[in-house]
Structures are given as C-alpha cells and as structure tokens.
Amino acid sequence: MELFKNTNYDFLGKKWPFIIASVVLSVAGLTSIIAKGGLKYGIDFKEGTLIQVKFANPPQDNKIRAAMLQKVKGEVSVQDLSGNGVVNTVEIQTEAKGQGEREMNANQAVMRSVLTDTFGQPNSGKMDLNNTSAEELANRLRDPLARAGVAMSEQQLQTLVNNILGEINDHHSGLITNFDELRSVPGMNSGIMNTLQQECYLAPFHVNTAQMVGPKVGAKLRQKALFATLYALAGMLVYIAFRFEWIYGLGAVIACFHDTLITIGLFSLFNKEISMTVIAALLTLVGYSMNDTIVIFDRIRENLKFSRKESLEAVMNRAVNQTLSRTIMTSGLTFLTVIALFIWGGPVLNGFSFALVCGIIVGTYSSVFVASPIVLFWHNYADARRKPAPGGPAGPKAPAGGPSAPRVETVRKNSTKAVR
Amino acid sequence: MQKNLTTRAVIIVVTILVCVIGIIGLPTSKADLINNLKTHIRLGLDLKGGSRLVMEVQVEDAVKMDGQQTIERLQQAASKQGIVWNSAEVTGLSDPATVEDADHVAVVIKGVNPAKASDFRNLVATEAPTYILTTLNSTDYSLKLTPSDLSELKKQAVQGAIDTISNRINDLGVAETSVQQYGQSGADYQILIELPGIDDAAHAKEVIGTTAVLSITGVDKTHDTPFTSREDAMAKLGGVLPLNEKLVKAKPRVGGQVDEWYLVGSIPVITGRDMRSARAGQGDTPRTWQTSFTLSQEGGRKFARFTGDHVGDKLAVILDNDIVNVATINERIEDSGRIMGLSSQEEATDLARYLRSGSLPARVTTVFENSVGPSLGADSIHQGIVSGVVGTLAVVVVMLLYYKRSGVNAVLALFLNTVVLLAAISYFHAALTLPGIAGVILTIGMAVDSNVLIFERIREELRTGKGTFAAVDTGFNKAFLTIVDTHVTTVVSCAFLFLFGEGPVRGFAVTLTIGLIANVFTAVFVSRTIFNWELSGRRGTEPLSI
Numbered sequence: 001m002e003l004f005k006n007t008n009y010d011f012l013g014k015k016w017p018f019i020i021a022s023v024v025l026s027v028a029g030l031t032s033i034i035a036k037g038g039l040k041y042g043i044d045f046k047e048g049t050l051i052q053v054k055f056a057n058p059p060q061d062n063k064i065r066a067a068m069l070q071k072v073k074g075e076v077s078v079q080d081l082s083g084n085g086v087v088n089t090v091e092i093q094t095e096a097k098g099q100g101e102r103e104m105n106a107n108q109a110v111m112r113s114v115l116t117d118t119f120g121q122p123n124s125g126k127m128d129l130n131n132t133s134a135e136e137l138a139n140r141l142r143d144p145l146a147r148a149g150v151a152m153s154e155q156q157l158q159t160l161v162n163n164i165l166g167e168i169n170d171h172h173s174g175l176i177t178n179f180d181e182l183r184s185v186p187g188m189n190s191g192i193m194n195t196l197q198q199e200c201y202l203a204p205f206h207v208n209t210a211q212m213v214g215p216k217v218g219a220k221l222r223q224k225a226l227f228a229t230l231y232a233l234a235g236m237l238v239y240i241a242f243r244f245e246w247i248y249g250l251g252a253v254i255a256c257f258h259d260t261l262i263t264i265g266l267f268s269l270f271n272k273e274i275s276m277t278v279i280a281a282l283l284t285l286v287g288y289s290m291n292d293t294i295v296i297f298d299r300i301r302e303n304l305k306f307s308r309k310e311s312l313e314a315v316m317n318r319a320v321n322q323t324l325s326r327t328i329m330t331s332g333l334t335f336l337t338v339i340a341l342f343i344w345g346g347p348v349l350n351g352f353s354f355a356l357v358c359g360i361i362v363g364t365y366s367s368v369f370v371a372s373p374i375v376l377f378w379h380n381y382a383d384a385r386r387k388p389a390p391g392g393p394a395g396p397k398a399p400a401g402g403p404s405a406p407r408v409e410t411v412r413k414n415s416t417k418a419v420r
Numbered sequence: 421m422q423k424n425l426t427t428r429a430v431i432i433v434v435t436i437l438v439c440v441i442g443i444i445g446l447p448t449s450k451a452d453l454i455n456n457l458k459t460h461i462r463l464g465l466d467l468k469g470g471s472r473l474v475m476e477v478q479v480e481d482a483v484k485m486d487g488q489q490t491i492e493r494l495q496q497a498a499s500k501q502g503i504v505w506n507s508a509e510v511t512g513l514s515d516p517a518t519v520e521d522a523d524h525v526a527v528v529i530k531g532v533n534p535a536k537a538s539d540f541r542n543l544v545a546t547e548a549p550t551y552i553l554t555t556l557n558s559t560d561y562s563l564k565l566t567p568s569d570l571s572e573l574k575k576q577a578v579q580g581a582i583d584t585i586s587n588r589i590n591d592l593g594v595a596e597t598s599v600q601q602y603g604q605s606g607a608d609y610q611i612l613i614e615l616p617g618i619d620d621a622a623h624a625k626e627v628i629g630t631t632a633v634l635s636i637t638g639v640d641k642t643h644d645t646p647f648t649s650r651e652d653a654m655a656k657l658g659g660v661l662p663l664n665e666k667l668v669k670a671k672p673r674v675g676g677q678v679d680e681w682y683l684v685g686s687i688p689v690i691t692g693r694d695m696r697s698a699r700a701g702q703g704d705t706p707r708t709w710q711t712s713f714t715l716s717q718e719g720g721r722k723f724a725r726f727t728g729d730h731v732g733d734k735l736a737v738i739l740d741n742d743i744v745n746v747a748t749i750n751e752r753i754e755d756s757g758r759i760m761g762l763s764s765q766e767e768a769t770d771l772a773r774y775l776r777s778g779s780l781p782a783r784v785t786t787v788f789e790n791s792v793g794p795s796l797g798a799d800s801i802h803q804g805i806v807s808g809v810v811g812t813l814a815v816v817v818v819m820l821l822y823y824k825r826s827g828v829n830a831v832l833a834l835f836l837n838t839v840v841l842l843a844a845i846s847y848f849h850a851a852l853t854l855p856g857i858a859g860v861i862l863t864i865g866m867a868v869d870s871n872v873l874i875f876e877r878i879r880e881e882l883r884t885g886k887g888t889f890a891a892v893d894t895g896f897n898k899a900f901l902t903i904v905d906t907h908v909t910t911v912v913s914c915a916f917l918f919l920f921g922e923g924p925v926r927g928f929a930v931t932l933t934i935g936l937i938a939n940v941f942t943a944v945f946v947s948r949t950i951f952n953w954e955l956s957g958r959r960g961t962e963p964l965s966i
Contacts, residue, residue, distance in 0.1 A: 174795030
C-alpha cells in the first residue's frame with residue numbers, strides 16, 4: 001500500500017494561508033493569555049496549598065467551600081474534577097497571597113481538620129481508617145489487639161496493617177464505606193475486625209494528593225524550567241547551524257518556538273493548567289517538531305547537491321513532496337498513540353496528552369510552512385541585497401524571474417562540505 | 421556477507437539476553453518474575469505514590485545559637501579576669517526571622533569599662549577567634565562572624581540537619597528514601613527529601629521536623645530485666661499492659677542474638693529538646709568508655725527531680741521508638757551527667773550521636789510538598805498501561821498493513837527498542853516517572869520515524885528501478901544521515917535539559933537519551949541485519965515485500 005506516490009504539490013506557493021493561520025492562532029493565544037492575566041499555572045509552579053479529595057458520595061462543593069472559608073486564611077477555591085473516569089473528586093486550593101511558608105503549612109493542616117470536622121467524626125476518639133498511614137494504624141492497633149487477646153507478633157501486625165491498607169488503596173481507590181469490604185483481607189478474623197471497628201471509623205472522604213508550594217520554590221521551579229528549555233533550543237540552533245547553515249538553525253528554532261507558543265495559547269484558551277508534566281509534554285513536542293524539520297532540511301540539502309539549476313523554492317517543494325509520505329506516516333502514527341493517551345490516559349495524563357495532540361498537528365505543518373519559508377525568505381532577501389541597483393550588471397546567475405527564484409551559493413558549498 | 425551476518429546476529433542476541441536479564445532477572449517461578457520486575461523497574465513517586473518534600477533549614481537559628489554560646493563563653497572568661505559589662509545580646513534578627521537574617525546577626529556588648537578596653541580586646545581575640553570586633557563607641561562593641569566562618573557554620577547547619585533527618589527517616593523503615601542538599605551547597609539552605617510509599621506527609625513532616633524524637637524515660641521497677649519478645653512480656657504481665665507504660669524494643673547490639681524488650685513509662689522524663697550536647701570519652705577505669713551529656717536548665721531541673729527519686733532504678737534512652745541504651749541511676753543528676761561502663765568506643769560514640777541527633781541544629785520549614793496517594797498512583801498506572809497498549813497496537817496494525825512483511829521488521833525493532841530502554845532504566849537504577857514516560861513516548865515516536873524514513877527511502881529507490889539489494893543498501897545509507905542528524909539534535913537538547921533543568925525535566929532528558937541511543941542500534945543495525953538475512957537467500961530480482 002502506498003498513499004503518496006510521486007506527489008508534486010506546490011507547498012511553498014501556498015504558504016500564505018498557513019502563515020496567516022499561524023499568526024491568527026498565536027495572536028489569539030497571546031490575547032487570551034493577556035486577557036486572563038497570565039497563564040494558569042498548576043500547583044507545581046504556583047504558590048499555594050492544594051488537596052485533592054475523593055468523596056464516597058457526590059461532593060457538596062458549597063458546603064466544603066463554606067466550611068473552609070471559616071477556618072482557612074485567604075481565598076479558597078473548590079473545583080469539581082468529576083468526569084473523564086474520575087468520580088466524586090474535588091480539588092481544594094488556597095492561594096498564597098503574601099503568605100509565608102509557615103502560614104501555608106498551617107493552612108494545609110487546617111484544611112484536613114476542617115474536612116474531618118465537617119464530614120468525619122472528630123469527637124468519637126476513633127481513628128479515620130480512610131485517611132491514615134501504615135505506621136499510625138499499627139501504633140493504634142498494637143496495644144488494643146494485645147488487650148483483646150489477639151496473639152500477634154510485630155511482623156504479623158505489620159503485614160496485617162499493610163494488607164488492610166493495600167486492600168483499601170488498590171481495590172477501593174483509597175476509600176471504603178463499610179468494614180465488610182475488609183473481610184477478604186488475608187489474616188482477617190473476627191477478633192481483629194472487632195478491634196478495628198472499636199478503634200477506627202470510616203470517614204466518607206479520602207485525601208488523595210496534597211501539595212504545597214512555597215513562594216521561594218515556585219519561582220525557582222518556573223525559572224529553571226524556562227531556562228533549561230531556552231538553553232536546549234539554543235543548543236539545537238548551534239548544532240543545526242553547524243550541520244547546515246545558520247539560517248536553517250534559526251528557522252527550525254523559530255518553528256519550535258511557534259509550536260510551543262500556539263500550544264501554550266491553546267492551553268490558555270481551553271483554560272487548562274500548565275503543570276510540570278505539561279512542561280515535559282512541551283519538551284516532547286519540541287523534539288517532534290525539530291525532528292520533522294530536520295528530515296525536510298536534510299532532504300533539501302541532499303537535493304541541492306544534485307540539482308544546481310533549480311530555484312531554491314522548487315528544490316524545497318520537491319523535498320517536501322519526497323518526504324510527504326514519511327511525514328504523514330510518522331505524524332499519523334505518533335498521533336495515534338497520543339490520541340489513545342488523551343482518551344484513555346486518565347486525569348493525570350490529560351494535560352500532557354492534550355499538549356501533544358496540539359503539538360503534533362502544529363509541529364507537522366510548521367516544518368513545511370514556517371521553518372522552510374524562513375530559510376527561503378532569508379535567501380531571497382540576501383540575494384536581493386547582493387544584487388546591485390536596477391540597471392547595473394546582474395548578480396551572479398540571478399534569474400530575472402523575481403524574488404521567488406534566486407539561489408545562494410553558500411548553501412551548496414556548506415552542504416557538500418558537511419555531507420562529505 | 422554470511423560471516424558478517426553471523427557476527428551481527430550474535431551481537432543482537434547477546435544484547436537481547438543482557439537486556440531481558442536486566443528487566444526480569446533469572447526468575448524461577450511466576451511470583452519470582454513479578455517480584456523481579458517490580459524491583460528492577462522502579463516507579464517514581466508520582467506513579468507509585470509517596471512524598472517529595474523540600475525543607476529549608478533556618479540557618480539563622482544556628483548563627484544565633486553560636487552568638488549566644490559565644491556570649492556565655494566570654495562571660496565565664498571575663499569574670500575570671502575581672503572584666504564586666506552592662507549587657508550582651510544577639511541582634512539582627514527580624515521577627516519572624518528568615519534565612520537571610522543569618523548574615524546580619526551580631527553580638528552586641530554594651531557598657532564595657534573604657535579602662536579595660538585592651539583587656540576586653542584580648543579576651544575576644546582568645547575566646548572568640550571566629551568573630552570580628554567592631555568598636556561602636558568608647559564602651560560598646562559589636563561582634564560578627566567572619567564571612568568564611570559564617571558560611572562554614574551555615575553549611576554545617578545544613579549538613580547537620582541532613583544527617584539528623586536521614587537518621588530519623590531510616591528509622592521510619594521506608595525503603596529507597598533519599599535525603600540530599602537541594603540547590604547549591606553554601607548558597608541554598610534547602611533539603612530535598614523523597615519518601616516513596618508515604619503519602620501521609622503530615623506525619624512524615626512531624627517526624628522530620630520535631631526535635632523531640634529523643635526521649636529518656638524510666639524503666640519499670642518491678643520488671644527491669646529485659647523480656648525476650650513482646651509475647652514473652654505479655655505472658656509475664658498476665659496479658660494486660662499496665663497503665664501509662666509501654667513495651668519498647670532495644671536496638672539490637674553488635675553480636676547480640678536475643679531481642680530485648682523493656683517495659684518503660686510512656687511519658688518521657690526529658691526529650692531531645694532538653695539535650696544540649698553529648699560526647700564520648702574514656703571511662704575512669706581502664707578499657708571502659710562513657711558518654712557525657714549536658715542538659716538545658718529546664719531539662720536539668722526535671723532530670724534532677726526524677727533521678728533524685730529513682731536512685732538505683734534504671735532508665736532507658738529511646739530514639740525513634742527504639743531503646744538505644746539502658747543505664748542504672750547511681751545518683752541524682754542535674755544538668756550534666758554521664759552514662760558509664762560502655763564496652764567500646766564505638767558504643768560510646770554511637771550513643772553520643774543518638775543523644776545529639778535528638779536535636780536539629782536549626783528549625784526546618786517545609787517550603788515544598790508533593791504527596792501522591794498510592795490509590796491515585798495505582799489508577800494512573802492502570803490508565804497509562806491501557807492507553808499505552810491501545811496506542812501501540814494501533815501503530816503495529818498500521819505498520820503491518822502499510823509496509824507488509826517489512827512492517828514486521830519495524831515492529832520487531834520497536835519492541836526491541838522498548839526492551840533496551842527498560843533494561844537501561846533497570847541497570848541505571850533510575851525510576852520511571854510521568855515525565856520519563858513522556859521521554860519513552862518521544863523515543864517510540866522517533867523509532868517509528870526512523871523505520872518509516874528507511875522504508876520510504878527504499879521504496880523511492882525501488883521506484884527508480886534499482887534492484888532489491890541496491891535499493892535496500894542505498895535506502896539505509898541515505899536515511900542513516902538523516903537519522904543521525906535528528907538524533908544528535910535531540911541528544912544535544914537533552915544535554916542542556918539535564919545540565920540546567922531539575923527533577924522531572926532531568927528524568928525526561930535521561931530517558932530520552934537512552935532511548936535514542938537504543939533506537940540507532942535497533943532501527944539501523946538490527947533492522948538492517950533482518951533485511952540482510954531475508955535477502956541473503958534470494959536473487960536481486962525478486963520483489964521485496966515493502
């Protein structure tokens with residue numbers, strides 16, 4: 001099966017609609033970012049405190065918010081995450097406006113205790129089995145079990161505790177509503193069950209994730225991620241400049257920058273958060289886009305060696321056509337994996353796969369319609385400048401056909417040197 | 421050609437074997453296999469669940485403490501020489517204090533008799549050589565640490581905190597924890613702590629941050645000889661634990677075979693907060709060792725009251741739920757005492773370290789926390805696997821449909837690439853995190869691309885009318901150059917990401933680099949070998965299934 005055999009589309013001739021589309025998308029994204037007062041950072045980069053809580057029943061956002069507002073300092077936002085495979089889960093977040101680390105640490109403890117006060121049994125003197133650690137549970141059960149006459153070595157106790165918590169975490173998503181759900185735990189007997197019920201209760205919620213980012217770390221993380229990416233782009237520019245010609249490096253880097261900008265813009269338009277995983281996705285899309293661009297540039301370089309009479313635009317068009325089949329195959333296949341991730345990957349991978357879905361589409365066309373035209377524009381410009389004033393002697397081999405035709409000797413010279 | 425092919429085949433088979441052993445070891449049963457897989461392919465905190473904490477050591481505490489100790493030292497020496505002053509205090513701390521304040525801390529001494537000025541200067545020079553003396557006016561002086569001593573003190577405070585926290589975390593009994601300097605040593609005062617499997621960071625923070633994990637408490641008078649086990653103790657106690665008492669296990673001694681359990685009071689007499697210092701030394705009689713310690717004023721008062729009432733009884737030194745030493749009270753002890761009759765220098769030094777580690781050199785504040793519950797991690801892994809399998813299957817089907825027999829070749833190369841990548845992760849003891857999976861996805865994408873590049877090139881060559889051998893040969897050679905360019909560019913960017921990024925970004929860079937190297941091997945070397953092997957038995961005119 002072959003889909004694109006010997007195609008001959010005039011890609012570079014149709015560049016304008018795509019360039020305009022790119023500009024529109026970039027401007028729309030930038031406008032959205034500015035209008036919304038900056039990007040929506042995930043908690044990794046934003047200072048504040050966050051807990052993600054899974055409830056046994058559909059959560060009452062308003063009740064949670066009201067309870068939090070009474071005790072927690074600063075603004076509190078409660079966001080329902082349900083949908084896309086997630087059930088009864090909310091994210092409670094406070095922003096750290098002018099707060100120090102100590103207040104934020106205190107806030108987190110307060111958030112947990114508010115949950116217990118509102119939904120749990122704070123005065124029963126029992127331990128909440130849905131929100132405990134293995135160590136705490138072992139400490140809690142050790143003496144009561146001994147008093148109840150259940151003979152158990154320390155080793156057996158640890159195994160039991162791990163089995164109980166393992167059952168809750170692995171088979172009930174961290175939250176059980178009835179002690180009977182623990183009947184199947186290995187080593188469970190009625191003596192243990194009685195002690196467990198005497199010492200513990202089951203709150204109708206489970207804290208899944210807790211995060212706190214102090215002002216010092218948030219800024220540092222943002223800065224480091226940004227600089228690492230910029231240095232990586234600079235490194236690629238230098239390598240491509242060395243292998244091809246500097247304008248090729250610049251074209252490729254601008255194309256990558258363009259892809260990142262549009263993707264970030266889409267994040268802002270769709271109100272999605274930029275988290276650390278999204279940064280990893282952005283780095284991945286830079287990799288894809290760069291890969292795509294280099295494949296086309298490589299073909300241009302190869303074609304330039306053999307076809308000295310064609311215009312640069314024609315050479316580029318031929319290179320894009322020759323690699324078209326490969327471009328469609330590779331992008332299509334990677335797109336398949338990413339779309340699977342987007343559909344079935346769950347909430348943690350959602351931002352990540354969204355970035356890649358956008359990035360693969362944008363990255364594929366930017367190689368053809370952004371990176372290549374930049375190289376072409378520059379060569380046309382350089383050629384036009386080298387040409388003397390009208391009426392004077394014509395430049396070397398400059399065809400009279402206008403700006404789309406000229407070629408530049410240095411490309412050929414550099415490329416042959418590099419290929420040899 | 422045939423010999424060449426054999427060499428290539430041997431290299432490939434050996435590589436596959438090494439990789440497979442790296443991933444699953446040499447299992448003897450199914451349970452063994454799953455177990456090996458779990459230990460070899462470690463999952464990061466974001467997938468497995470666990471806590472990542474960044475804590476800041478409040479180094480200003482240590483600097484302030486040094487200032488106060490200096491004042492005490494100067495006062496003691498001054499009283500012997502008849503030098504007096506009106507007031508001495510540590511200044512320069514804002515409220516609440518920050519780490520930046522550490523640079524402004526000074527000891528200000530006011531009201532020194534001008535006649536004794538030169539005596540005072542000599543006193544400072546001998547008793548506080550790490551301080552620089554500045555004259556404020558004829559009677560007042562200010563002392564500040566020299567810049568090098570200040571920076572050394574701050575570094576020591578951070579290192580001390582790292583040691584103490586490591587000790588405490590080791591005692592939590594969690595595997596694969598790590599405690600390390602975060603940022604640049606000497607410029608940043610932060611510590612990165614990773615606790616896999618602990619999602620309740622509130623408790624972890626408590627354990628790490630409290631200064632009261634060390635405690636000294638009385639041993640039950642009627643049961644002051646050790647029990648051999650918890651069960652033994654319960655049997656001897658008639659199955660009932662006395663009120664306000666608990667059973668604590670002693671840390672196993674070197675060479676000690678039997679477990680020792682003691683019945684001790686559940687309310688400590690003194691805690692790590694009361695401990696000032698402790699050091700090991702030679703005992704009064706030859707070949708014995710001792711550990712002497714000093715307590716704070718308040719701690720001394722409490723300890724004196726208790727030891728006065730319990731002469732002849734035993735007391736236990738407990739660190740993080742383990743008894744590290746049991747000693748008999750010989751006399752009433754106030755603010756300084758010693759634990760005598762230790763059998764080796766090692767035992768004495770260890771005990772001193774335990775006593776000291778009860779007190780962090782400075783407070784620590786959490787500045788970053790990320791705790792993922794194991795239930796969320798389990799869901800993520802499950803969804804990640806499902807989507808990964810669906811995506812991979814789709815790629816395999818399309819490859820086979822589009823490139824027919826040669827598609828098999830590509831799928832094999834792809835599979836091998838993943839195996840090499842996983843093996844490398846296992847051999848390097850790296851952990852697979854979400855950003856790492858991003859790296860794996862990009863690797864697979866580029867592996868697909870390498871194969872597509874090669875196949876498309878071979879097709880092009882076939883279209884120009886070349887024979888099968890020549891087309892395969894030219895196709896590989898021409899595509900190779902492109903593959904090198906794309907891969908080197910990406911590796912260059914990874915190098916920068918690794919150098920300047922951190923944490924997740926670094927994980928991404930490492931996985932990707934390994935994957936790319938594996939890819940050059942599988943897409944170019946292995947795929948080429950399979951083609952050669954397929955072609956070795958036929959003539960150049962037979963068509964290739966591509």
